[in-house]
Amino acid sequence: MPNFNAKVQVSLRTSVLDPAGEATKSAANKLGIKGLNKLRIGKAIDIEIEASDFEDAKTQLELLSDRLLANPVIEDWTLEISPVDSSNT
């Protein structure tokens, strides 16, 4: 079965506060980094999955993102899938 690489980006919805991001922004200011207008911390999940085809991989990864990787109440997610060129069966 072919392998697929996927990247799921999970970010807080804009209406949700990000205290960790705010703390980092204020620490950056103390470090001398000026001009930061926005700093929000999200998750990036790196995945490799074996599936019968692209559609199958997509279905499984969408289920995974919705149910396990993101909290749909406060987070949004985006998914990128690319096939891996493999020489084995």
Added chain:
Amino acid sequence: MPNFNAKVQVSLRTSVLDPAGEATKSAANKLGIKGLNKLRIGKAIDIEIEASDFEDAKTQLELLSDRLLANPVIEDWTLEISPVDSSNT
């Protein structure tokens, strides 16, 4: 001063264990998602910064990534910067 959008991706070095990722992988298996070969959780930081030019933005963001966003002992980071087309001064 021009604005720049930046995205910093922080990921655990491959030699470092990722217990949260392993737990998610095993939960995915119970959910019926088979064929996951890899699942590693990293951070994605969304930034907007005001700087005099691209080089200035890059210098500041590299300092920020090295000192505050990633732990260089166990994490690697990559940086993407793109200018924001703004009509105001």
